Amino acid sequence: MNATPSLGRRIARRLAIGGATLFGITVVVFVATRALPDVDAGALDPTRVGATDEERAAIAAARGLDEPWLTQYGAWIGSALRLDFGRSWTSERRVGDILTDVVPRTLQITIPAIALCYLLGVPLGVLLALRRRSALARAATVAIVGAICVPGFVAATLSIVFFANPDFFAWFPATGLSGDDTAPYGGLAWLATSADGRAFALDRLRHLVLPVTCMALPGVAYIAEQTRVSMATSLEQPWIEAARARGLGERRVVFGYALRDAAVPIVVLLGLALPTAFSGSVFLERVFSIEGVGWTFVQAVGERDLPVVGAIATVVAALTLIGLVVADLSRAALDPRVTFR
Amino acid sequence: MRRTQLGLSMTIAGVALIAGSMFAPEQPLRGDTRTRTDAVRIPLPAPPTDLNPHTRGYAFEDIVADYVFDHLFERDADRVGVYHPSLATEWAWNDDHTAMTFGLRTDVTWHDGEPFTAADVAFTFAYAMRDGSRSPIKAALVAAGATCEVVGEHRVRFAFERATYRTFALLAERGFAILPKHRLVDASPDDEVAFGRAPIGTGPYRVTEWRGNRIRLVRRDAPWRTPPTIGGIVFKTYSSPEASLADLKRGALDFHPRLSTTAFFDDLGRGRVERAAVRDDLARDGVAHCDPDTHGALRLAAFTAPSVSFVAWNCRRGPTADRAVRRALAHLLDRDGLVEASSLGRVATSEQSPLAPGYDPTVQPLGFSPDAALVALRKAGWFDRDRDGVLDRSGAPLALRIIAPPRCRLTAIEQLRTNAKAIGVAITVDRLPAARFSAAKRAFDFDGVFLGLTLDLDEDPYPIWHSSAAVAGPGNFNLSGYAKADALLESIRHTFDDARRATLKRELHRRIHDDQPALFIQAQARLVAWRRSLEGVVLHPRKPFGWDVREWHWAAIGE
Numbered sequence: 043m044n045a046t047p048s049l050g051r052r053i054a055r056r057l058a059i060g061g062a063t064l065f066g067i068t069v070v071v072f073v074a075t076r077a078l079p080d081v082d083a084g085a086l087d088p089t090r091v092g093a094t095d096e097e098r099a100a101i102a103a104a105r106g107l108d109e110p111w112l113t114q115y116g117a118w119i120g121s122a123l124r125l126d127f128g129r130s131w132t133s134e135r136r137v138g139d140i141l142t143d144v145v146p147r148t149l150q151i152t153i154p155a156i157a158l159c160y161l162l163g164v165p166l167g168v169l170l171a172l173r174r175r176s177a178l179a180r181a182a183t184v185a186i187v188g189a190i191c192v193p194g195f196v197a198a199t200l201s202i203v204f205f206a207n208p209d210f211f212a213w214f215p216a217t218g219l220s221g222d223d224t225a226p227y228g229g230l231a232w233l234a235t236s237a238d239g240r241a242f243a244l245d246r247l248r249h250l251v252l253p254v255t256c257m258a259l260p261g262v263a264y265i266a267e268q269t270r271v272s273m274a275t276s277l278e279q280p281w282i283e284a285a286r287a288r289g290l291g292e293r294r295v296v297f298g299y300a301l302r303d304a305a306v307p308i309v310v311l312l313g314l315a316l317p318t319a320f321s322g323s324v325f326l327e328r329v330f331s332i333e334g335v336g337w338t339f340v341q342a343v344g345e346r347d348l349p350v351v352g353a354i355a356t357v358v359a360a361l362t363l364i365g366l367v368v369a370d371l372s373r374a375a376l377d378p379r380v381t382f383r
Numbered sequence: 384m385r386r387t388q389l390g391l392s393m394t395i396a397g398v399a400l401i402a403g404s405m406f407a408p409e410q411p412l413r414g415d416t417r418t419r420t421d422a423v424r425i426p427l428p429a430p431p432t433d434l435n436p437h438t439r440g441y442a443f444e445d446i447v448a449d450y451v452f453d454h455l456f457e458r459d460a461d462r463v464g465v466y467h468p469s470l471a472t473e474w475a476w477n478d479d480h481t482a483m484t485f486g487l488r489t490d491v492t493w494h495d496g497e498p499f500t501a502a503d504v505a506f507t508f509a510y511a512m513r514d515g516s517r518s519p520i521k522a523a524l525v526a527a528g529a530t531c532e533v534v535g536e537h538r539v540r541f542a543f544e545r546a547t548y549r550t551f552a553l554l555a556e557r558g559f560a561i562l563p564k565h566r567l568v569d570a571s572p573d574d575e576v577a578f579g580r581a582p583i584g585t586g587p588y589r590v591t592e593w594r595g596n597r598i599r600l601v602r603r604d605a606p607w608r609t610p611p612t613i614g615g616i617v618f619k620t621y622s623s624p625e626a627s628l629a630d631l632k633r634g635a636l637d638f639h640p641r642l643s644t645t646a647f648f649d650d651l652g653r654g655r656v657e658r659a660a661v662r663d664d665l666a667r668d669g670v671a672h673c674d675p676d677t678h679g680a681l682r683l684a685a686f687t688a689p690s691v692s693f694v695a696w697n698c699r700r701g702p703t704a705d706r707a708v709r710r711a712l713a714h715l716l717d718r719d720g721l722v723e724a725s726s727l728g729r730v731a732t733s734e735q736s737p738l739a740p741g742y743d744p745t746v747q748p749l750g751f752s753p754d755a756a757l758v759a760l761r762k763a764g765w766f767d768r769d770r771d772g773v774l775d776r777s778g779a780p781l782a783l784r785i786i787a788p789p790r791c792r793l794t795a796i797e798q799l800r801t802n803a804k805a806i807g808v809a810i811t812v813d814r815l816p817a818a819r820f821s822a823a824k825r826a827f828d829f830d831g832v833f834l835g836l837t838l839d840l841d842e843d844p845y846p847i848w849h850s851s852a853a854v855a856g857p858g859n860f861n862l863s864g865y866a867k868a869d870a871l872l873e874s875i876r877h878t879f880d881d882a883r884r885a886t887l888k889r890e891l892h893r894r895i896h897d898d899q900p901a902l903f904i905q906a907q908a909r910l911v912a913w914r915r916s917l918e919g920v921v922l923h924p925r926k927p928f929g930w931d932v933r934e935w936h937w938a939a940i941g942e
Contacts, residue, residue, distance in 0.1 A: 100515070132440060133432045135576045147595065199625055207629045216629040218596050222424060222617050226594065328622045331596045333430060337622070341430065345440075 056370055060363040067359040068122070072115050075348045075355075105131065118352065127353035132345050137353045140338065145357075147219060148327070148334035150246075152319035154254045159261035159315065164308065166262070167269020168301060174274055183270070189263035195325040198256045202329070205252060214251045217331035221245045253330045257322055261315070265308065272304035279303070306377050313369025317362035421937055422599070422615030423637045423917065426627045430620045431598070433579035434590065436560040437511055437518035445557070446928055447618055450600055452560035452584040455485055455504070458552075460923040460931065463740055463840045464881050466555055470499065470585065474555070480546050480879065483554070487537040490607045493563050494589040501539040505531050506564035508541075520558035527553070547876040548884060549843045557927065561585065587611050587933060596620040612919075612936035631681070631912060638913040638920070640930065644727065647910040651683055661685050662727055665908055669729075669738055669924040680915040686922040686929055687729050688909045689736040690837040692795065694785060694902040696830065699853070699864035702781055703830050707763035709899040713749040714756035715802040718905060721795055728905030733892045734847055736906050738924055739840040740881070741888025746896045748903070757806045767807050774807040782809040785831035788820045795904045796833055824862060832862050835907070840925050841881075844891060845872045848900075863900035 102108050106117060121128060127137035170179045206216035215221065224245045225238045233239040276282065277300050285295045323336035331337075335354055342350035427447070432440035436448040456474070459465035473486040491499035508531035511518035528544025543550055553559065563583050570578065580593050587610060588600035600616040619636070621627035628646050630636045648656050656673045664671030665687050673683040696703035696712070703709055718730045729737055732746045765774040765781050774781040783803075785796060793812060800810040812833075815823060823829055836847075846852045850866035871891055878884040895901075909929060913920050916938045922929050 097515070129572070133576070133579070134438075134572060135580075136573070199623065202623070202625050202629050206626075206633065208633050212633045215635065216626040216633070217621060217623075217635075218619065220595070222422070222597070222619075222635070226592070329626065331619070331621050331623065331626055333595050333620070337430075 052374065053367075053371065056367045060367050064356075064360055064363055067363075068119055068356055069115070071352055071355040071359065072118060073111070075351050076111060076114070078343070078346060078348075122353075122356060127356075128349040130342075130347050130350050132342075132347045132350075137349050140350060141335075141353060141357065144334050144338045147332055148320060148323050148336065150219065150250065151253045151257055151323060151326070151332070151334065152316060154250060155257035155261065155319055156312075156315045158254065158258040159265050160308075160312070162258075163262045163265025164269050166266040168273055168296070170266065170270040171273030171277060171304075172296065174270070183267070186263040186267050190260050190267070192260065193325075194256055194260065194322050195329055197259055198253070198326050198329040201252045201256055215249050216252075219246060219249050219332055221249070253326055253332065257319060257326055261319075265311065268308055268311065269304065272307055273300055276300040276303040302376075306373055309372045309376060310369045313365040313367075313372065314362070315365070317358055317365055320358050320361065421613060422601075422617050423613050423932060423935065424617045424619060424635065425638050425640065425932075426621045426630075426636055427598075427618050428620075428641065429622065430596065434582045434593075434598075435562070435575075435579040436558070437507075437516070437520075437562065438575070438579060442519075447598055447600070448560060448582075448584075449557075449586070449928075450588040450616060450932065451582055451586045451590055452562070453491075453586050454556045454560055455487075456555035458556050458926070460921075460926055463925060466551075470504075470561055471555075474551070476551075476879075481544075482540060482542045483546075483551065484534065484538065484540045485554075487539065488607060489537050491585050492605070493565075493585055494583045494603055495563075495566075497563065497565050499561075499563075499585055500536050501533045503561055503564045504539045505533045506568060507559065507562045510562055510567065511559070518558075520553065523549075523553050523558070547843060547845075548879050549841075549876070552839065552841070588616060611933040613932055616932055634680075634914070637917055638911070638930075640909065640911050640928065642910040642912060644910065647683060647685070647912070651681060651912055656683060658727070662722060665727060665729060670922050681912050682915055682920070683910070683912050684920075684922055685727060685908050685910050686924045687736070687738065688837070688907050688929060689738065689840055689925065689927065690835055690907045691731045691734055691736060692728075692833070692835045692904045692907060693731075693734060694796070694799075694831040694833050694904070695862040696900055696902065697827055697832075697862075697864060698866075698900050699827060701830050702776075702779075702783065705763060706898055707759055708765075708781070709902075710749065711756040711759040711763070712799070712803070712808070713899050713902055714752045714759070715806070715808075716795065716799050716902060716904065717751040717802070718748055718795075719751070721798065722905060727908040727910075729908070731903045731906045732896050733903060734836055734844070734895075734901070735838065735842070735888070735892070736840055736924075738906075739838075739842075739888075740885040741841070741844075741892065743889040743892045746892055749899075753802055753806050760806070760808075765807075772807060773809045780809065781807065782811070783830040785810060785812050785833055786820060786823050786829045787812060787814045787833040789814060789817055791833065791835070793833070799902075827862075827864065831902075834862070837927065839927075841884075843876050844888065845876045848872055848891070848895065865895075865898070865900035867898060868894055 099108075106114050109117075118128075125138065127141075129136055130140060133140075166182070170182055173179045202216045204210045205213050220242070224242055227233075227242065228236070228239060233243050277296075279300075282295060282300055285299050286292075290298075320335055323334055324340060325336065326332075327334045327337040328340060335358075338350065339354045341347075342354070425446075428443060429441065431444040431447060434444065434448055434451065436445060436452060439445070439448065453470045455469060455471040456466040457469045459467060468488075470491060471485040471487050474483060476483050485504070487501055487504065488499070493499060508524075508529075510516070511521050512524060512529075527546060527550055529550075530542045532540050532542075534540045541554060561584075566578060566583050567575065581590055583589075585605075587603060587605075587608065589603045590598065591601045592599040596619055598618040600618070602610055602614050604610045619630075621630075624643060624646070627636065627639060628642070628650065631639045632651070642651070648654065648658060652673065661671040661673060665685060669687045671685045673685070696709050698704055698709075703712075722728055722730060730748055731737055732748050733742055735742045737744070760774060760781070764776045766776075767774050769775060771780075785800075787793060787796065791814075793814070796812050800812060803810045824832055846861065848861055848863075848865050848868055849872045850861070850864075850869055853861035853864040853866065868891055871887065871894070875884055875887045875891065878887060911922065911930070917935055918938050919935045920930065921934055923931070
């Protein structure tokens with residue numbers, strides 16, 4: 043008899059594979075950061091510009107850069123496993139503290155953006171699939187391809203020029219996550235119960251409109267296109283005709299049968315959405331001057347601040363792997379034909 | 384399906400309506416919209432690493448730190464060599480200029496209320512000199528052979544093995560910001576990091592918040608000084624010029640210290656600011672105030688910054704070791720054309736700003752004349768003997784390599800390259816990554832190196848031109864390797880009389896101009912804008928940043 047592994051074993055197996063992959067990724071990240079040009083002690087560190095050769099040698103020794111790569115990797119991975127990524131070479135701050143500061147800022151953009159992708163993309167895709175022969179659907183498809191093709195930083199710059207500029211429409215703030223006069227965040231209860239809390243929430247929403255929209259734009263288009271293709275395929279399946287022949291209402295046929303079948307590839311995409319959004323934040327945060335993961339990563343690469351570069355790359359890689367595992371499991375949950383071997 | 388379509392349309396319309404009501408358009412900047420705060424908002428070009436002036440990464444971070452920390456003395460905004468008391472009230476050299484004593488104020492407290500004493504000054508000195516120190520002042524203190532001792536609760540004495548006229552300025556102001564001993568003396572690395580993000584100083588403003596891209600300073604009222612009028616400063620980091628310009632126009636910024644010429648003339652100036660008038664005002668006064676009614680509530684102005692761009696020629700080897708070649712190259716740059724076309728800078732003939740007392744205004748640049756350059760080169764034996772389009776002498780072509788740092792504008796160098804090519808001089812321009820640029824400079828691996836230098840108006844020219852500073856390694860400040868003015872340079876650095884020193888510096892200027900170890904291009908212009916409701920904004924071309932929030936005040940609301 044062909045026994046199907048239990049859900050627990052499936053998850054354990056997927057996590058084991060993910061762990062091995064993550065290990066491989068850490069090796070690649072480590073080698074890639076060490077192979078960056080000009081990674082000698084403080085070569086591009088603005089705080090070490092005037093250092094003498096002797097001082098640079100001392101810095102290199104203190105950072106372990108004079109050790110063989112294998113030893114350096116061992117020390118780094120050992121600390122990383124304890125979630126200790128060391129200190130920034132530039133600011134001397136603990137990398138963990140930096141991540142604690144910047145990750146929530148990026149999440150405030152990425153999570154609403156992902157939600158927007160699905161809330162707008164799926165209904166739009168369904169509509170286009172149902173109206174696939176209409177002129178509107180064809181025009182919308184062209185617009186979708188256009189939206190996918192526009193680079194995020196172009197959309198971001200244009201959005202500032204047009205929607206944060208009194209020469210056109212000064213509707214939204216151009217930068218940052220909060221206004222200059224907004225009180226600092228005071229907790230969830232504070233948000234709901236005080237006038238300052240409500241002002242804070244409204245102010246935060248206004249600041250999020252442009253970055254979230256710019257991040258979501260290509261995602262909405264991509265999800266809509268995926269949904270359209272998937273739905274169009276589902277709607278042509280024989281069981282849809284059979285359901286209609288049995289006298290089921292059109293709404294039930296579309297949402298209860300066709301969309302459920304079409305949802306599998308779309309749900310799988312959700313698993314990759316967060317790491318993709320993190321990657322998209324690299325340019326977006328710089329344009330909107332939001333000190334999140336993307337901004338910090340670019341700054342750290344420029345200054346060869348390897349502890350920060352390594353930590354961010356590893357965290358994003360881990361998120362990607364977790365996303366893949368979640369996607370695999372979701373697919374299995376939605377589609378009983380999928381099994382794990 | 385119609386119902387689905389209708390539902391979707393209604394949902395979108397509803398969301399749009401709600402959004403429309405929530406996000407009512409901000410008031411564009413046509414009048415004074417300031418109602419909730421009197422803090423002034425100023426952009427920073429990049430995120431600061433640290434607000435401790437002795438561990439900070441970039442010089443621009445001093446824009447913030449200057450309001451948080453005090454120095455022993457404060458330089459006069461407009462007069463070179465004039466200082467006003469700050470933390471110190473008096474100072475005196477000993478007879479042979481080997482020791483300097485400062486008398487300190489007795490009524491100063493730190494932002495946390497602790498008293499300021501001479502121990503803080505001595506601690507700051509030790510902090511800057513410690514092993515592994517990143518303080519920008521350390522190299523100069525080491526070079527001067529400085530030591531420090533406390534000689535009373537409010538009295539401190541510095542001794543020097545090699546004092547120069549710059550030694551007072553070194554300790555009195557920029558660079559030697561005084562740190563609180565009680566906060567840093569036993570600080571752990573984490574404490575130091577925390578101090579860098581929320582420092583304690585004695586300055587007129589204290590840091591209350593550093594969150595995201597924003598650093599907030601609030602005025603600190605202290606009985607021992609007249610407090611500034613502006614109640615606070617918010618520094619905001621921008622990495623996109625479009626975003627900072629949009630925020631300036633919509634009223635989310637009050638002062639912009641560095642606009643591009645396009646933003647200044649075309650966007651904010653609406654094409655109504657006359658470039659020629661700005662250029663003439665800059666040449667005459669160093670400051671140009673433009674028609675204030677160009678963009679609603681904004682005022683525009685330009686000033687000449689104490690920052691000169693130049694190409695230092697390698698005088699130690701290759702074709703540029705020949706003075707005739709260097710002088711010929713000087714004929715190939717149309718500086719007036721550059722200023723006219725885009726930059727608004729001021730033609731310079733020295734590494735010193737044209738505003739410096741040691742700058743000789745009678746020295747005029749060698750005129751733009753490719754013909755004169757060709758004649759001079761032929762006189763020096765350079766001809767195109769092999770007819771390959773490049774001049775040669777003794778079989779070697781006149782081919783030069785100019786290195787440049789990343790992220791700099793190469794308009795002048797490209798013009799030089801084009802003009803040189805027309806007469807048979809091949810110039811290649813290598814824009815190098817920062818570390819390689821630095822390494823190439825140290826090793827004299829270039830024929831020319833393109834640099835911008837911001838110097839104090841009474842800077843010591845010794846490290847720039849003395850032969851002892853032309854050494855391969857990190858101390859290589861004399862990039863041209865020039866070695867024909869050593870005696871004059873030594874006289875300058877040991878002349879403590881201001882007028883006599885200015886005379887010597889002008890002599891050096893003439894000598895440098897004659898030998899052309901460097902091709903000086905221009906003193907750069909800074910373009911700024913601020914809200915009309917912000918009054919008292921005075922631009923000081925002689926100060927490093929050129930402006931000072933402490934002088935500003937808001938117009939009364941309703942004006």
